[in-house]
Amino acid sequence: MMECKDIEKHLPLYDEGLLSGKDQKAVEEHLAVCEKCRRELSCLRKTVQLLENLPPVEEPAWFQQKIMAGVRKAANKRSIMQKWFYPLRIKIPMQIMATIVIAVLTVYLYRSGDEEARRILSRAAKPALEIQKDQSSTKKDKSADIASTPLSRPKPGEGSLTEQSGQTARESLTPKSEKPFKFSGSTSGKQDHKETFRQTRPASESKDMAAEANQSGLHSSSVALEEIPQREKLQKRPSTGMGKSRPGDMPAAPSVSAALSASPPKAIVLLQVQDLNTAAAHVERILVEHNARKVTRHTEHSLVRLSANLYGRDWQKVLSELNEKGTVKEMLPAGTNDDFDIAVIIEISEK
Amino acid sequence: MDPLFEEAAAKVKKIMNTSSGCVMDCTIKRLPGGTKTLPEMSKRMKDKNTPAVDTDLEYVVLCQKGNAEAFAPLLKRHSGKMLNVAYRILADYDEACDVTQEAFLAAFRAIGSFKAESAFSTWLYRIVVNSVRNRLKQRQSRKQHECASFDETAESPGGCTSCLARTDEGNPQQEMERGEREKAVHVCIETLERDYREVVILRDIQGLSYGEIQEILNIPDGTVKSRLSRARLSLKDCLKKIIGEL
Numbered sequence: 069m070m071e072c073k074d075i076e077k078h079l080p081l082y083d084e085g086l087l088s089g090k091d092q093k094a095v096e097e098h099l100a101v102c103e104k105c106r107r108e109l110s111c112l113r114k115t116v117q118l119l120e121n122l123p124p125v126e127e128p129a130w131f132q133q134k135i136m137a138g139v140r141k142a143a144n145k146r147s148i149m150q151k152w153f154y155p156l157r158i159k160i161p162m163q164i165m166a167t168i169v170i171a172v173l174t175v176y177l178y179r180s181g182d183e184e185a186r187r188i189l190s191r192a193a194k195p196a197l198e199i200q201k202d203q204s205s206t207k208k209d210k211s212a213d214i215a216s217t218p219l220s221r222p223k224p225g226e227g228s229l230t231e232q233s234g235q236t237a238r239e240s241l242t243p244k245s246e247k248p249f250k251f252s253g254s255t256s257g258k259q260d261h262k263e264t265f266r267q268t269r270p271a272s273e274s275k276d277m278a279a280e281a282n283q284s285g286l287h288s289s290s291v292a293l294e295e296i297p298q299r300e301k302l303q304k305r306p307s308t309g310m311g312k313s314r315p316g317d318m319p320a321a322p323s324v325s326a327a328l329s330a331s332p333p334k335a336i337v338l339l340q341v342q343d344l345n346t347a348a349a350h351v352e353r354i355l356v357e358h359n360a361r362k363v364t365r366h367t368e369h370s371l372v373r374l375s376a377n378l379y380g381r382d383w384q385k386v387l388s389e390l391n392e393k394g395t396v397k398e399m400l401p402a403g404t405n406d407d408f409d410i411a412v413i414i415e416i417s418e419k
Numbered sequence: 420m421d422p423l424f425e426e427a428a429a430k431v432k433k434i435m436n437t438s439s440g441c442v443m444d445c446t447i448k449r450l451p452g453g454t455k456t457l458p459e460m461s462k463r464m465k466d467k468n469t470p471a472v473d474t475d476l477e478y479v480v481l482c483q484k485g486n487a488e489a490f491a492p493l494l495k496r497h498s499g500k501m502l503n504v505a506y507r508i509l510a511d512y513d514e515a516c517d518v519t520q521e522a523f524l525a526a527f528r529a530i531g532s533f534k535a536e537s538a539f540s541t542w543l544y545r546i547v548v549n550s551v552r553n554r555l556k557q558r559q560s561r562k563q564h565e566c567a568s569f570d571e572t573a574e575s576p577g578g579c580t581s582c583l584a585r586t587d588e589g590n591p592q593q594e595m596e597r598g599e600r601e602k603a604v605h606v607c608i609e610t611l612e613r614d615y616r617e618v619v620i621l622r623d624i625q626g627l628s629y630g631e632i633q634e635i636l637n638i639p640d641g642t643v644k645s646r647l648s649r650a651r652l653s654l655k656d657c658l659k660k661i662i663g664e665l
Binding site for chain 1: 487498507516520527600605619624651652658664
């Protein structure tokens, strides 16, 4: 026989018949004899009835409308998403398009970034050029040498060597190409490395040309061959000034040697005249008359630099005519091969 | 269907029709040959409110197809029940409204994931109960931050006497007595722990079946029964203390 305490535990579920058969029967038997437990059961029933009869809470008037407003808002948002991204016939082409756009943009940005970097680097080199120019002009005042500064002076709008076509670089072999190399020491290490790399091609080209010239017994070939180790030495010590590299030379020699080391021209001539402008015009005319190609003229405040390409036979005639105009110093004598194409630089300054 | 059950149901109906719809006032009769009682049957009648075939499904399918307006009938059918559950568990009317709204919106957003494995109302109840639980957690953490000396008023803060539905107009004394009893029940429910409160509200107030409660709370049948048993005993003791002899 169960105690009232045990029976009480079963009472809440008794009315629903949820007790096991044995417990159900035991409770039933106990209730028949125990007034207290019957009272308890009655209380439990009333409790349950009170719960059941609790009035349902009323909704506020705005309740359903507010929820529906939220539902519509959510549905709109979802329908836009569905419209754009759910049907496969839209989704797949959109994904493909997006991938292509991203790829194109990436390539474009990468390339434009490269160009931008080049432009920035070439701009960054300018202050260094200015410093070099000042130094050169100081030296020039002392020694009255005319060649160093103009060779190192950048031409406005002149691109770096890499911007020129391979053909142009090969043909001209002008001091244009010296620029990146010459000032590599004063620019950042990264640029220095880059420019050293750029010099590799002209060097190999000059080797080829030197070998070629050697076969035909040209004097210039030996000069070119000599200049290669010199250039390599300079590249190893980029911070050393060019002027110091060959202290025994004439004051103009540093820039000339730099020009040679960058891409050696076949002939460099210094011409000292009375009237600079007239002489420059005459020399230019002479060059044109003697079938010179790619005649370029750079005017500085106290000197004029003319560069051109012409054949050996014409060069001899030009030289003889130059001798009539003023004092000629042949810094780098040209070969005698009449058919050989010579890149010449004539620097004209006042006496 | 059990013929005894049918007979009993017919009796209950008759009584309800003749005694102003209040089952509580009826005499409880033990029917021969069984342990079924009238309160149980009235409960079963309540359970039958949930139709065998879920008529919500057609609207659910429409909602799943993107028809937001099809949610309106679902809302109309279930909002009262859901609000009632939230109110009874939270014991705060404004919070209950807030939580129920959130729950319905959450249900609409997640309606695509409804697989009709259970009734839509069961699924909704589950969402509401979870939302209520989250709100209770927030409330608890908020309380911890609040000043402990905050003076609690004698009246329960979220009680809503005006929003409780009045089914009939009795004499003022009866009304007052009923009001007091309701208030006592409300207070006693509040004293229960959350787990017990949930079960007793879902079973005795909402009249859900044990199976539904199992699904909503995701607990085994035995646990539902034991929790319900303890909750009823606690409520009985509490009410006895407040009202006296029931």
